[in-house]
Amino acid sequence: MKYQLYMALLGLVLTGCGVQAPTKSDTEPMELAAAMGGDTLGYARATGPQLFNMPSDLGAHPDFKTEWWYFTGNLFSDEGRRFGYELTLFRSALAPPDVDDESAGAPPDSAWDTRQLYMGHFSLADPETGEFYAFERFSRGSMGLAGAQSPPFRIWLDDWNMESESIEDLFPLRLMAEEDGIGIDLHLGRAKPMVLQGNDGWDPKGEGEGNASYYYSYTRIETEGTVSLRGDRIEVSGQSWKDHEWSTSALGPKESGWDWFALQLSDGREIMVYQLRRKDGSVSPFTSGTLVLEDGSKRALEADQFEITVRDTWLSPVSGAEYPSGWRLEIPSEDISLSVTPVQPNQELNVSVRYWEGAVDIGGSASGEAITGVGYVELTGYDTPPTDAQ
């Protein structure tokens, strides 16, 4: 459910606020609705389900305005140390395809010429110390500086790299990112089958034709490798989650943010649920989710099938935003009752648009049995004060 967040981020980038050193946190956050504007005319739209063509659909869909490749995971060392990581690369088209009339025609004689912009986010949570590291990068999608291809699968931005080690298949896959001495070098091996989100991978996001995305996930991928921590190299293993989503349309003006959960349960099932929050405090009807069974088959979860209750909050000392920090997730139809707790409170990314994206621990019961798990939660829109005062 990265969709709205990335539309917002890319909207910001397109209006220029994103082009600065990520360390600068003095920028006033933009209001989401303003950031998510942008002309969608001339781009391809996600108008209905269509067959994915693998492996080429693993790569880029440049005719759509927005696209991202998202990896998160919970990693553990033999000594019991644990980390949470996020590595996401986004693509955004700066101009719609085929507008090559005479006046808008780009000078064709430069290899730098491009309509594709890439953005990368990399974060690492270290609950042992409570440190949270977050980095952001931008690049143009030309000159080999950043790009997306398949087959063989490779998405990269500078030396941040998601690269398949096989010609035809996505896995095994290597993730590499490093900045300021903080890095990951992970091998993603055996994975549960791909899950097509929404309606066979077509996931409506709002009213109106084409306001939807193509969206698939790998909800559980065995992962091992190393985490670099300012000179220390720590061997780790664990589980990752991959999303790949592309679309053109934008989020509606009523939404203020969202809470998104990607949970990997100890019984071999995964849950993906999200709720869109509106400015008036209500929950959008486009709130939904998926329960992935052990064999990889899925069950859709409608908005009325689950309930999310906030148990605790955390006040960011950097942004002053107050985030939920601990939830209770009830899915009565599946007899699932979970408590979701961040592995550490501070997992706020102070990048172009501030958001919280963090590793969580899960406890609770399913069908009366005790259950545990790990996962990732994403919280957006808590940075901006409520604007319902008209």
Added chain:
Amino acid sequence: MTNLSQQPSPSFPGRLLRRSSRRYLRQHPLLILLSILGVAVGVSVVVGIDLANSSARTAFQLSTETVAGRATHALVAGDGPIDDDIYQEVRVGLGVRQAAPILEGYARVSDPTGPVVQLLGIDPLADGDFRSFAGGPGGGLDLGGFMGGSSSVLMAPATASRFGLEIGSSFFLWVDGRAKEVTLLDMLDPSDDLEATGLDNLIVMDISVAQAVMDAPGQLSRIDLRLPLPIDVENMTALVEDRLPENVELRRAEARSSTLDQMTEAFSLNLTAMSLLALVVGMFLIYNTMTFSVVQRRSLMGRLRALGVTRREIFWLVLSEALLIGGIGAIIGVLGGVALGRVLVGLVTQTINDLYFVVRIRDLDLSYWALAKGLLLGIGSTLLSTIPPAREATRAAVSTVLRRSENESRISAMLPRLNWSGLGLAVLGGLLLWGSGTNIAVSYVGILAIILAGACWTPALVLLGSRLLRPVLGGVFGIIGRMAASGIGQSLSRSAVAVAALTIAVSATTGVGVMVESFRTTVDTWLTYSLEADVYISPPGTVFRRNDSTITPEAEAVIRSADGVISSFSVRTANVVVDNEPTDLIVTEPRPSALEPGRYKAIADYDHREAMRSRDVVMVSEPYSYRHGTRVGDELLIVTANGPIRFEVGAIYHDYASDLGAVQMTRSRYDIHFNDPFVSGLAVYVAPSDSVETVVEQLREATTSVQGLNIRSNRDLRQASLEVFDRTFTVTTVLRLLAILVAFVGVLTALMSLQLERRRELAVLRANGMTPVQVRRTVTLQTVSMGLIAGILSIPMGLVLSWLLIFVINQRSFGWTLQFIIDPMILGQAVLLALLAALLASVYPTWSMSRANAADALRAE
């Protein structure tokens, strides 16, 4: 109340002193005004040049700094532009984050001869750490518009309004005679005045647009890096060595601006020295005025001393009077200097743009330091030149009766000492010039010593001149003539200073005149033998003497195969790194001519022309060899596409195109070592049966649709070159004229004070029956004689100066060997100038004296 009344009142002599001072100043308004004018002009020339120089430097530095941004280092290629694949390797392969690609260049706006602007191609996504063009917080650059496929550019609002552009306006950028249409997407937003100056002439665009506009696919000027810590530099140095091609090197960001600063160093220094000359002449003027005022009041001072005024008080009185004159003069001078600076800065910029690089000066950089310096120089030089007369005043004997003759007898007694001092100064000057090596500033001090030596010798020479003139004038004008001539000798303390001031001023103009003329003749001769082809073709560049634009291969093919062209050769000017320094490399194809005599300053004992084709042999220009101490047989390390390679120097050739120096290589060797198929210029020979003008026309027609090129006949190119030459000496000429102006004011005051002082003497003559006409004639004859003596003295002095300027200053500044050409016209002009100044100077005293009532003048003051 009581306290106030109890304050000690000024002493009686003190009041007297001040009153005498006021009275004196009131009585000689014209003289004082002229002195003030003299100081003012001297100071304004110094301030004007200083401001012009520093403004050019500041403008250049600011634009360099603005463009360099926060970069600490840059990756450059030693053999020309850097391959843009290197950037990918640096960022993706080596994972270096703080790296930004830059493609820089120049273009003309709107039409092929429009104003020159600097182009800066950036990657907005990589540039944030370096420059704030691409939008700081809330900067709001429309990235989609900037790099999303349309040819968009940014510029500062001031730049846009200068070109009459608004957001959304489309206009053409001309590079190498080719035009690309671009659109003004948005304005750059300078955060302060300094940045506004830095951005003033800059057009910023995405790197893809820059490559298209400059027709430079695959090229970058450099890759900016931020390596804040020594360890970063160390790591990067290792990466460059191990992982990047051999022609890539890491350079510090400052190196760039300092290299370009050094380019103009000699030029600026010479201008400063010339401006100081005007001040030196101004100093003579002050000296003269103050001496005159002291001499005039000798008897008064004697009486004051008798009344108990101390020597010290007299000394300070004279000094404070001088301070008043110098202070007012300096203030006016500083104000005038600002005005003059505005004129000069245009001329200085023009020269820099013709010779070195493109710089645009938005406004005069009014640094307080430059203004304070002018003020201090004006007042300081006034005080310095007042010390001798002030000391003389303190020597006034305690007496009620005093005559100047005592002074005159003293100067006669001083003559031997003056002559010896002159000799001493001359020897000192000679030693300074000989021992100063390449130091131009010290060389100028040496020249100053020699000028002062000339001034010391002037009294003796004036005496000699007046004795020689006496029989001549006596023969022609009778008693009046003899009186006029001996009068000069009798009032030696006055006349010698006047003559010295005039001599120095006139000889300075002669010296500079002869130097410029010699230079021009040398360049003309050089052009004659180096421009051997019939027609020259080059793309319009932005710097006349350093054109590294390229002719498109299509245009080249059209020209080479055109009707009427029987043969042709190409020239390529590239900037490469030679012995760790960016250097102009001139690449030539073999030309049909035979060995040109006089073309070389030194050659190897083998056939260097053959060697340059068959092995790694190059030749260097005379300025290059001078700047780097390069001799035939030395080796140069030139960075080529294949890495650094040693080349042997086979010859040193005369070249007046650039004082920066150049290295020349044959095309065949260049093609082996460099990946650059382009040419910067073509020279073609026309069949004897065809008219050159017709072929020029045909070539213009044939290429017009391919590329806008400058196609000039041999004669036109030579003409254009000389025009640029003359233009570069405009500043010099202006300075020369200003020095003449100061000299003229000096002579005017010197001669006027001299004649005014002789009022009583002339009144006696009148009383003894001399008619006003006869008095007038005596005075005129005397001043004109002095002018003549000064004019004649200025000839040897001027020749010495020009010799020093040509063989010492020019050699040491630029490394050029010039022919020493003495144009009798210039020498004649000098004498005429001196005579004219003298004649004009005699007008007022003559008029006032012949009108004066003899009885009034005779009355004691």
